Amino acid sequence: MNHTEVFSQNFDITGRDFSRAGSISSKIKEVLQEIGIVSPIITRTAIAAYEAEMNVVMYARRGKLTFTLTPDMIQIKIEDEGPGIEDIEKAMEEGFSTATQEMREMGFGAGMGLPNIKKNADKFEVNSVPGKGTVYNIIIKLNNPDKQ
Amino acid sequence: MNQYFHSIRIDEDKCDGRMKCMRICPTQAIRIRKGKAHILDERCIDCGECINVCPTGAIVPLTDPFGELSRFRYTIAIPSPALYAQFGTRILPDEIIAGLKKLGFDDVVDMAFTCGKVSFAIQEFLRDYTGPKPVISNSCPAVVRLIQVRYPSLIEHISTINVPREIAAREIKRKKSKRYGLDEKEIGTFYITPCPVKMISIKQPAEKKKSFLDGAISISDIYGPLLSAMENVEKKTSYRQALKSICILGLGWGMAGGVCRTLRLRNSLSVSGLNEILKVFDDIERGKLRHIDYIEAYSCLQGCVGGSLTVENLYNSYNKILKLIETLEYEKIKACPDIRDIRRLYADNYFFKTGKLEPRPIKPLDTDLAAAIHKRKEMEMIYENLPKIDCGVCGSPTCLTFAEDVVKGEASIEDCIILPIDKRKEIKKMIENESNIENKKDKKTKKESKNEIKGNRQ
Numbered sequence: 001m002n003h004t005e006v007f008s009q010n011f012d013i014t015g016r017d018f019s020r021a022g023s024i025s026s027k028i029k030e031v032l033q034e035i036g037i038v039s040p041i042i043t044r045t046a047i048a049a050y051e052a053e054m055n056v057v058m059y060a061r062r063g064k065l066t067f068t069l070t071p072d073m074i075q076i077k078i079e080d081e082g083p084g085i086e087d088i089e090k091a092m093e094e095g096f097s098t099a100t101q102e103m104r105e106m107g108f109g110a111g112m113g114l115p116n117i118k119k120n121a122d123k124f125e126v127n128s129v130p131g132k133g134t135v136y137n138i139i140i141k142l143n144n145p146d147k148q
Numbered sequence: 149m150n151q152y153f154h155s156i157r158i159d160e161d162k163c164d165g166r167m168k169c170m171r172i173c174p175t176q177a178i179r180i181r182k183g184k185a186h187i188l189d190e191r192c193i194d195c196g197e198c199i200n201v202c203p204t205g206a207i208v209p210l211t212d213p214f215g216e217l218s219r220f221r222y223t224i225a226i227p228s229p230a231l232y233a234q235f236g237t238r239i240l241p242d243e244i245i246a247g248l249k250k251l252g253f254d255d256v257v258d259m260a261f262t263c264g265k266v267s268f269a270i271q272e273f274l275r276d277y278t279g280p281k282p283v284i285s286n287s288c289p290a291v292v293r294l295i296q297v298r299y300p301s302l303i304e305h306i307s308t309i310n311v312p313r314e315i316a317a318r319e320i321k322r323k324k325s326k327r328y329g330l331d332e333k334e335i336g337t338f339y340i341t342p343c344p345v346k347m348i349s350i351k352q353p354a355e356k357k358k359s360f361l362d363g364a365i366s367i368s369d370i371y372g373p374l375l376s377a378m379e380n381v382e383k384k385t386s387y388r389q390a391l392k393s394i395c396i397l398g399l400g401w402g403m404a405g406g407v408c409r410t411l412r413l414r415n416s417l418s419v420s421g422l423n424e425i426l427k428v429f430d431d432i433e434r435g436k437l438r439h440i441d442y443i444e445a446y447s448c449l450q451g452c453v454g455g456s457l458t459v460e461n462l463y464n465s466y467n468k469i470l471k472l473i474e475t476l477e478y479e480k481i482k483a484c485p486d487i488r489d490i491r492r493l494y495a496d497n498y499f500f501k502t503g504k505l506e507p508r509p510i511k512p513l514d515t516d517l518a519a520a521i522h523k524r525k526e527m528e529m530i531y532e533n534l535p536k537i538d539c540g541v542c543g544s545p546t547c548l549t550f551a552e553d554v555v556k557g558e559a560s561i562e563d564c565i566i567l568p569i570d571k572r573k574e575i576k577k578m579i580e581n582e583s584n585i586e587n588k589k590d591k592k593t594k595k596e597s598k599n600e601i602k603g604n605r606q
Contacts, residue, residue: 005518005521007521007528022430025434031524033298033509033510033512034510034513034520034524034527034552035512035520036513039300039509040301046434071517
C-alpha cells in the first residue's frame with residue numbers, strides 16, 4: 001500500500017506578484033503539518049519551495065508549481081515561462097544575482113536563492129532554455145531529516 | 149482528563165452559537181456543535197481573542213476570584229505594568245501600589261523595577277548571543293504556545309531569560325519567608341493580569357516546571373475595588389517625587405515596542421496581533437529576518453495594554469505609557485537597577501529559565517504516514533466539492549477545516565446545508581467507497597504480512 005499513496009496539488013504563480021509571494025510555500029507547510037511530517041523536513045521544504053516560488057515571482061511571467069507527497073519523499077516541481085537562466089552553474093553560486101537595484105532594495109535578490117534550495121534539498125535539478133523558461137525539480141526525502 | 153489546561157471556558161447556558169468566536173479564532177480552535185461553541189484543546193493557544201468578541205459574555209476567563217487570598221497567611225500582588233496604564237495620566241504607580249495594599253495585599257512588588265532588571269538581562273544576553281536570530285521574546289505565553297503548536301522550528305529562537313513575573317514571584321517569596329519565618333507555601337503571590345493566558349503559564353508552564361506564582365486576578369475584576377481603595381489613599385509624596393521612583397526600563401513591558409525602545413536596541417522589531425505575528429514568523433522561518441536581533445511579539449494588539457481583561461481603551465493606555473516614558477526621558481529620570489548588580493546576578497544564572505521547551509504539534513490526520521496521506525487526499529476531494537464560501541453554518545470556521553473535520557469523523561457532510569441534498573449523498577457515497585477501499589487494503593496487507601511471517605518460519 002505504501003507506494004500507491006500520492007498526494008498532489010497544483011498552484012499557479014504570477015510573475016511580479018510580490019504581495020502574494022510566499023503563500024504557496026505556506027500552504028504546503030500546512031499540508032505537511034496536517035499529515036504529521038517531522039518539523040525539520042517541513043522547514044527545509046518550506047524554504048526550498050519559497051525560494052523557488054520567489055524566483056518565478058521575480059523573473060518570470062508566470063509559472064506552475066506541482067507539489068507531490070508520497071510516503072518516501074516530497075517533490076516540488078516548477079515550470080515557468082520567462083527569460084530562463086543563461087548560466088545555471090553561475091546561478092548556483094552564492095551571491096550571484098541578476099536582480100535589479102529595485103528588487104535588491106526590497107530585500108530580494110541577494111544571490112542566495114538557488115544555493116539555498118540546493119542546501120535544503122536532497123536533490124535539485126534546474127533545466128533552462130534562455131528566452132523560454134526554466135524547470136526546477138526539487139526532491140526532499142522523508143527518511144533523511146537530519147541533513148545539514 | 150484533558151492533556152492541556154486552558155484558561156478559558158465556555159458557559160453553555162449563555163452561549164447562543166453566534167459564531168463570532170469561531171470566525172475570529174486565529175488557530176481555528178473553535179467549532180459550533182449543536183448550537184454551542186466548543187474549544188479544541190490541542191489547537192487553542194489561549195490568546196483570548198474570542199473573549200473580546202463574544203456578544204453574550206459566554207466565554208469566561210478562568211482567573212482567580214479575590215477570595216483566593218484567604219488561602220494564604222501572607223499575600224503579595226504582582227501587577228502587570230499594564231495595570232499602571234489603566235488610570236488617568238496623573239496617577240502614578242506608587243498610588244496604584246498603595247491602593248493594592250489597601251485592598252488587603254500584605255505587600256506589592258513594583259513590576260516596573262523587576263521588568264527593568266530583566267531588560268538589562270536581555271541586553272546582556274543579546275551581547276554574547278550566537279544562536280539563531282532573531283531572538284523572540286517569551287513574555288507572551290500565547291506566542292510561546294503558538295510557536296510550540298505551529299512553528300516548532302522557531303523554538304530555538306525563544307529567549308531563555310525568564311519572564312519578570314516569575315523572577316519577581318521567586319525573589320519576593322524567598323525574601324518574605326526568610327523575614328517572617330514562613331514556609332514559601334504559606335505565601336501567596338498573585339499576578340494582576342491583563343489577559344487569561346498568563347493563567348496558563350501559572351497552571352501549566354510551557355517548560356513543565358512549577359510556577360512561583362500562585363494565581364492570577366484579572367485587571368477587570370480588581371479595577372472597581374482598586375479605584376475606590378485609591379480614593380482613600382493618603383498622598384504622602386508629590387507627583388514630581390513619585391515620578392522620580394519610576395524605573396523607565398520596566399514601564400515599556402506593558403506595551404508593544406516598549407522593551408526595545410527603552411533598551412534602545414537598534415535592530416529590533418515589535419509585532420502585535422496574532423495575524424501579524426503569523427506573517428512575521430513565516431518570514432523568520434524563511435530566514436529573512438536574520439539581521440534582526442530581537443523581536444517583541446504580543447498576541448494582543450499594542451501589547452499587554454490590549455489584553456482582553458483590561459478596562460481602559462487600549463490606545464489610551466498605550467498612549468499613557470508612551471507619554472510617561474517620554475516625560476521620564478525628558479526629565480532624565482532613570483531610577484533603574486544598578487547594572488553592576490545585574491551583571492553579577494546574570495553571571496550567577498539568576499535570570500535564566502530552567503526546563504526545556506518542547507514542540508506541541510497538532511495531532512496528524514493519522515499516525516501511519518501512508519494512511520495520513522490518503523486521508524489528506526480524501527480531505528482535498530471533499531473540499532473540492534464544497535461551496536468554498538466559508539459561511540460557517542456547518543459549525544466549522546472554513547470549508548477546508550470542515551473537510552478536515554469530516555475526514556477525522558468529527559463532522560458529517562450532511563452538516564453542509566449549502567450543498568444540494570443529492571450532492572451531499574454523492575459525496576457521502578464517495579467517502580464510503582474510499583473507506584471501503586482502505587479497509588480492504590488493510591486486510592490485504594495484514595494477510596500479506598501473515599504470509600511473510602509464515603514464509604520466514606519455513
